[in-house]
Amino acid sequence: MSAGRFPWYNREGKPIEPFVIGIAGGSASGKTSVSKRIIKNLGVPWVVLLSMDSFYKSLTPEQIAAAYRNEHNFDHPNSFDYELLHQTLLNLKKGVKVEVPIYDFVTHSRLDKTKTVYGANVVIFEGIFALYDKQVRDLMDMKLFVDTDADVCLARRLKRDIAERGRDISGVLQQYHRFVKPAFDDHIHPTMRYADVIIPRGLDNTAAIDVISRHLSRQLNDRGVNLRIEIAGDAVSDKLPDNLLVLKPMPQLKALHTAIRDRTTSRHDFIFYAERLSRMVVERGLAELPFAEVNIETPTKSTYAGKTWARKVCSVSVVRAGATMEQGLRSVVKDIPIGKILIQTDPSTGEPQLHYCKLPADIKDRYVLISDAQIATGAAALMAIRVILDHDVPEDRIIFLTLIAAPLGVHTIANAFPAVRIVASEVDKELDEWLHIVPGFGNFGDRYFGTTDESYGTSDTNSDNGY
């Protein structure tokens, strides 16, 4: 099984909402264990497990003092921040990056830092009041209630609090009688009626959990779209979209293309010419950034009416082939922050899958140059752009840099994200039956990094010609 994230958006590039599961139940009823078992059964990566514990309200000094005396009621519905919880789930559902608060049980307050969560195909939210708030309930696609006998819950709670949390038996029992049991009877148990499925006996009920898991798997499969194949079936219009910016076809550019496309070109030459070409594409991309007027004084004491860059920029490489443009980027913007995205094609379905994503923290304040060596069907590009959009970067601040592009892929991107600009050094004719770009340049990453058995040329015929 591949660990990549399958597309979470449709062919228009719009996100498909993740499946949200709510799991409620009494304290120590086994909600977390059930959640983990479901995740294991589903076998899909990119599942986010969200705990209600993260959404405790910070306590006042008086409440903190009471908490230390075991006199604060943590089991009351009012102890939770439903507004923040709702907003967080709503954003996860929209597919955008969220900051989940971290609640510290020692100081009984929220920490300054948060946990960044991005990219969920399935969200499992568990907690005693998971089904309590209507707004929150309305975001759920499936609601479960774990119904474990009260004595089992109490036994587990005693064991956990005494063995793992170092509490004494009388304190635990006092809290149980005073808060936990009444909260369950008055507030938690009544939410059972909102559940779609009730799981008696919790984790021990493997039959029920398996049935639920299988149902979920089917639902997820129904939602998954076979993007790449769908795209490949499109008829391509002859007119290239306006958001495509192709380098001016000068003889030098053509000669560079001749060198990198030639199968007999040695790796040594391939790298050299690929980098020259990359640098041209990078420079063209940078020219798309906004500029401001500026008057400067020259050493001759005269004024020059110039320009300056108006916005910050960063780049994001689509690993592996896109990372070959990093040298070109650093050569022109010395300290450019560079994010990385790893997208692999699943060999069985031909679909792109997101495996890794690490982006500059302030990416939403920057223009973003996404780099990849080629755009074939546009499936990987669509995924890369979707990731950047999900990190709050406006569409018109994204510039996609590529060495070659096929018309199909360019149309796919323009159709989904018309404000994204694409810079290509040449546009190729078409894709062959295996969806490879032709005439193309073969596997760019393999040729650049030297990871192919296929021996391309070894002659440096192009190098130093006439120099």
Place this chain on the structure above:
Amino acid sequence: MSTFTPPKQVVVLESTPELKSLMSIIRNKDTARGDFIFYSDRIIRFLVEEALNHLPFVSKTIETPTGFKYEGLAFQGKICGVSIMRAGEAMEQGLRDCCRSVRIGKILIQRDEETALPQLYYAKLPPDIGQRFVLLLDPMLATGGSANKAIEVLLSHGVEEDKILFVNLISAPEGITKMVEAYPKVKIICGEIDQGLDENKYIVPGIGDFGCRYFGTLDDA
């Protein structure tokens, strides 16, 4: 900025906001040397890439690893660089970045104190320079005195006039006019054309002394 209409021998880089931004950095009197070098090098790279477009190419059809034909081009003929010392040497790396192990000749021309005419002090050129295209490198074209002297030296070494490309960052109209009158077949590749020259024959608005700023030999540096 300049109302001067350059003659057909001159190729000026497209005046994009980006080029203007780079020029704004290197023209600024307060720019630190590290940045001056970095951004000059970026403009030089543009100039070299543009200059290489004006060399002859022949059609070349190649086969790609996907087994398809690609109708391409290949560079034809031999080239070399010749830098006019000292400032022209700042452009050598840009040329080498595009043309690995390119041969580079050097010419030193100084102004004669008595006659005020440019005088050749030193020339070391590739022996077969007569068979090559020559990229003549000098960042500033002011009066055109030393550049014309350099062209004269190249011609005396057998270089054909129409095989000389003069590559520079900033030109004054006076220099262009003088060069085109004397050597009409020389092609000039230029970053920007400025207003003209001041009483000290410096280009305005200009850049100051390019060589001193690039190599760090200004008194107030």
